[in-house]
Every structure is written in structure tokens, then in C-alpha cells.
Amino acid sequence: MEPTTRDELLSAAKRYAEGVPIEVELSQIDWECSERAVRRAGACLYDPRTEAVTIRLTWSAYRAFGWEEFTETIRHELVHAWEFQQFGESGHGTRFAEKARELAAPRHCRTFSEARLRLRCSSCDWDARRYRASEAVKHPTERRCGACGSRYRVEHVESGRCWRTHAGYLVSRRKLDDEW
Structure with missing residues (x-):
């Protein structure tokens, strides 16, 4: 059982x-x-x-x-x-x-949920998944692409809404409200 x-x-x-x-x-x-x-x-x-x-x-x-x-x-x-x-x-x-x-155990366990947010580079193919509103999500101008150092944008995966600044994050968070 x-x-x-x-x-x-x-x-x-x-x-x-x-x-x-x-x-x-x-x-x-x-x-x-x-x-x-x-x-x-x-x-x-x-x-x-x-x-x-x-x-x-x-x-x-x-x-x-x-x-x-x-x-x-x-x-x-x-x-x-x-x-x-x-x-x-x-x-x-x-x-x-x-x-x-x-022990027939995985070296890495698979995730059980889809990422809510994605960081995407404006210059290369680098991207990173985020499950919560981390500092990189809230303040994207303070961070750079992990591969080439360029700026990136943040995307709310489900809605497709994107932002590049803290103000953009605040507007998106407010507009998405319960759908966040």
C-alpha cells in the first residue's frame, strides 16, 4: 500500500x-x-x-x-x-x-516540476531555469550571462512575459498576480 x-x-x-x-x-x-x-x-x-x-x-x-x-x-x-x-x-x-x-540509484534525481522562470541571454544560447524569484530574477541588471557575460532577460515561462530590470519584474509580478 x-x-x-x-x-x-x-x-x-x-x-x-x-x-x-x-x-x-x-x-x-x-x-x-x-x-x-x-x-x-x-x-x-x-x-x-x-x-x-x-x-x-x-x-x-x-x-x-x-x-x-x-x-x-x-x-x-x-x-x-x-x-x-x-x-x-x-x-x-x-x-x-x-x-x-x-544500488541502482540515480546519480542525479530528476526534478519533479517545471521551472516557472527562465533566464535567457541576449547574445548567446545560454539559459538557466529558476523555480523561485531569486535575486537574479528580481534584479537582472545586476547579473550577467553565465557563458558570455552579456545581459539577459527573464521570462515567466507560462505567460511568456519578459523583463530586463527590477521595475520590469515588479510590473510583471503585479500583472500576473495569482498566475505568478
Whole structure:
């Protein structure tokens, strides 16, 4: 039976983790459910002072993926927990990739939502997706293209509305109102 609540998801994830063949001290991992994440399905947090490891799973990602696909996210985050517990650090490098392969876990989890905003260069093909109104989105004149250094414009993907200045952002935000 698939989890239908956040608490059920965390309980199911903990039970599932017990069957994953990885040398992780599960009793030393805290599990949380995120309501805020808009693109990452999970995160593994580490406090080097206390060596505490927390796996944070995203409810919206679980709802988008379903249990079967979401177990890939759990295995992915367990690889991070393994690295933190064994080495005090984690990334997506060679060591991570090898352990993830052993567990049939993805090296990178796919996003579960479409970006709401896109930065597009005025001179080259560079673009970047944004899920929230970051400083680069709100104040595009203070930033430059990541590839060629030119100015860029910001596009609200769903509406197609674009802006190049902070004032343009404010006008767009106001005009889009509930559609933001």
C-alpha cells in the first residue's frame, strides 16, 4: 500500500531503507518531509559539528513520481548518508557514482516540476531555469550571462512575459498576480 500522508511516507521510507544493502547506521539518521522544495525530490543534510545526518524527502516529488520511482530517491539519499557517515563529506563524484550504481540509484534525481522562470541571454544560447524569484530574477541588471557575460532577460515561462530590470519584474509580478 502506497503512503497517503507525509507521516506514512516517512515511515515507509524508513522501512524501505532497512532493506537497502548499504553500510549506513540508520538509527543515526533523522527523516523529515519537505513542503518547500520545488525541484529536488530529496536532500541529505550533514552537520559536521555533531555528525548528524538528516534525509529530507519532498512530499510533492513523491506525489509526482509515485512510490516505485520515489524509492530511487530514497536510495540516492542513502548514498549521501553513507558518504557523510564514512567520509564526512558527500557529492556526486566518482565514489558516489560507483555506490549509486551498486544500488541502482540515480546519480542525479530528476526534478519533479517545471521551472516557472527562465533566464535567457541576449547574445548567446545560454539559459538557466529558476523555480523561485531569486535575486537574479528580481534584479537582472545586476547579473550577467553565465557563458558570455552579456545581459539577459527573464521570462515567466507560462505567460511568456519578459523583463530586463527590477521595475520590469515588479510590473510583471503585479500583472500576473495569482498566475505568478
